[in-house]
Amino acid sequence: MQSREIARYIERRVPSNHVVVPHPDHPNMLLGPDVIIGGDGRLSAIFVLRGNDSLMHLRAKLISARLILPLNTRMVLYLSSDRSLSYDLEVSFDVIARARQRRLLLPTANQDQDERVRVTDLIAVRRDNNARAAAILQIVDLRGKEVRSARRLKSVTRSLQGARTSDMGQNRIASELVLRRRQAIVAVVSGTVVTPIMDTGQSFRSRASSVLYAGLVGTFTLDNGVPYPDSLRPHIALVPKIPQSRVDPAKPSRACAFAGWALIASQSAEDVSEVAERLQRFFEKIK
Amino acid sequence: VSGHNSRVRTLQALIASMPVIAFSTAAPAVHSELGEIVKSRRVRAGNRRRILQVLHATRALDTALKQFVRHHGCTDRLGKAPMSLGGYLSALEQHRVTAIGTLPASQRKHFQRVIADPRNRYMHEAGASPVSDTELAVLLSEIDACLAAVAAL
Numbered sequence: 001m002q003s004r005e006i007a008r009y010i011e012r013r014v015p016s017n018h019v020v021v022p023h024p025d026h027p028n029m030l031l032g033p034d035v036i037i038g039g040d041g042r043l044s045a046i047f048v049l050r051g052n053d054s055l056m057h058l059r060a061k062l063i064s065a066r067l068i069l070p071l072n073t074r075m076v077l078y079l080s081s082d083r084s085l086s087y088d089l090e091v092s093f094d095v096i097a098r099a100r101q102r103r104l105l106l107p108t109a110n111q112d113q114d115e116r117v118r119v120t121d122l123i124a125v126r127r128d129n130n131a132r133a134a135a136i137l138q139i140v141d142l143r144g145k146e147v148r149s150a151r152r153l154k155s156v157t158r159s160l161q162g163a164r165t166s167d168m169g170q171n172r173i174a175s176e177l178v179l180r181r182r183q184a185i186v187a188v189v190s191g192t193v194v195t196p197i198m199d200t201g202q203s204f205r206s207r208a209s210s211v212l213y214a215g216l217v218g219t220f221t222l223d224n225g226v227p228y229p230d231s232l233r234p235h236i237a238l239v240p241k242i243p244q245s246r247v248d249p250a251k252p253s254r255a256c257a258f259a260g261w262a263l264i265a266s267q268s269a270e271d272v273s274e275v276a277e278r279l280q281r282f283f284e285k286i287k
Numbered sequence: 288v289s290g291h292n293s294r295v296r297t298l299q300a301l302i303a304s305m306p307v308i309a310f311s312t313a314a315p316a317v318h319s320e321l322g323e324i325v326k327s328r329r330v331r332a333g334n335r336r337r338i339l340q341v342l343h344a345t346r347a348l349d350t351a352l353k354q355f356v357r358h359h360g361c362t363d364r365l366g367k368a369p370m371s372l373g374g375y376l377s378a379l380e381q382h383r384v385t386a387i388g389t390l391p392a393s394q395r396k397h398f399q400r401v402i403a404d405p406r407n408r409y410m411h412e413a414g415a416s417p418v419s420d421t422e423l424a425v426l427l428s429e430i431d432a433c434l435a436a437v438a439a440l
Binding site: 017018019020021023024025026027028036037038039040041042043068069070071072073123126127130131134135137138141246247248249250251254 | 291293294296297299300301302303304305306309310314318388391392393394397421424425428429431432435436438439
């Protein structure tokens with residue numbers, strides 16, 4: 001079933017005070033659930049896993065939802081094919097519905113299985129992630145809407161990469177980026193991961209997704225639904241110009257900040273180092 | 288489904304998921320104010336449309352924040368119950384209620400600067416309204432971000 005079919009199936013079976021939204025557009029999230037249902041003081045978020053879908057993407061979307069959606073959100077996985085999941089992923093959802101168990105998608109089903117996550121831990125992780133996002137957004141806001149040439153952007157990252165590669169191997173996010181993105185340019189500056197998001201003519205969401213996935217999966221480890229961070233050090237994504245979306249101009253910068261990335265248009269390696277150090281100082285404050 | 292509609296439906300779902308609003312008498316009004324933001328897009332005259340959209344969005348935000356802050360008994364540093372949008376934002380930053388989180392100070396300042404200040408000007412100054420659809424989109428999307436932040440506290 002596709003997201004819209006699932007939404008229609010649920011809409012026909014829930015009271016009229018419930019709001020069912022396929023492909024939700026959350027202001028702070030570029031990666032998230034396929035359908036959300038709000039009603040009676042509770043949110044359900046449904047993630048659909050089809051035959052060829054990546055488990056790493058599913059993991060990143062769940063981490064993002066746990067960090068950003070309301071605390072009491074019921075996370076539901078819909079498996080449209082026979083897929084096996086790793087144990088840590090399986091126990092991180094509140095409900096798992098297989099193809100013949102569509103009724104489990106309804107917000108009223110299996111409520112006794114809910115709330116398996118350790119709420120106090122989740123509250124602490126969310127508070128720190130919010131503080132990190134706020135710090136990143138403050139720096140991004142101060143820099144304004146810069147524009148730099150794409151060619152310059154590539155050379156900036158290459159010069160950073162050439163200069164400092166010593167701690168690349170130990171950095172989980174840098175390793176994820178190299179693994180997931182072909183010919184990825186990644187540098188680690190003062191412990192901060194720096195990578196470019198080039199302008200390829202695709203939507204920003206498509207271009208940024210591999211960076212966001214790597215950042216979330218490289219930072220957080222799921223344990224019974226709580227995404228525990230190794231470190232909440234912010235990362236830098238270099239762009240030729242700060243992207244804007246029509247309905248919500250600041251969404252790209254905001255959503256990247258909530259996933260741990262500062263979107264920066266920079267023209268020199270020195271400038272990037274300076275931003276990395278400033279982010280580091282903010283990080284020390286929230287630690 | 289247009290981008291605007293998808294955004295408004297997402298916010299309506301988030302509002303319906305907040306027990307303090309969903310089970311209050313304010314719920315239908317907030318839901319309907321959000322819906323009016325999309326309906327107002329049919330008004331042809333640019334200035335009239337933009338001010339109408341600001342009105343519906345800020346009324347939804349005002350009522351949702353008032354309900355949330357009063358229900359949880361959030362007050363500012365001096366223990367005062369807030370009476371305005373700026374006051375609700377301060378109370379969300381400074382309260383000491385353990386059951387809910389707080390807005391980071393920089394986020395509160397940001398929402399004050401990009402929502403409360405322009406909103407006050409548009410609502411109280413004759414002839415003032417967003418001069419372009421881009422300016423309107425910035426204000427509406429920041430209101431969305433503020434509602435989403437409060438829903439996640």
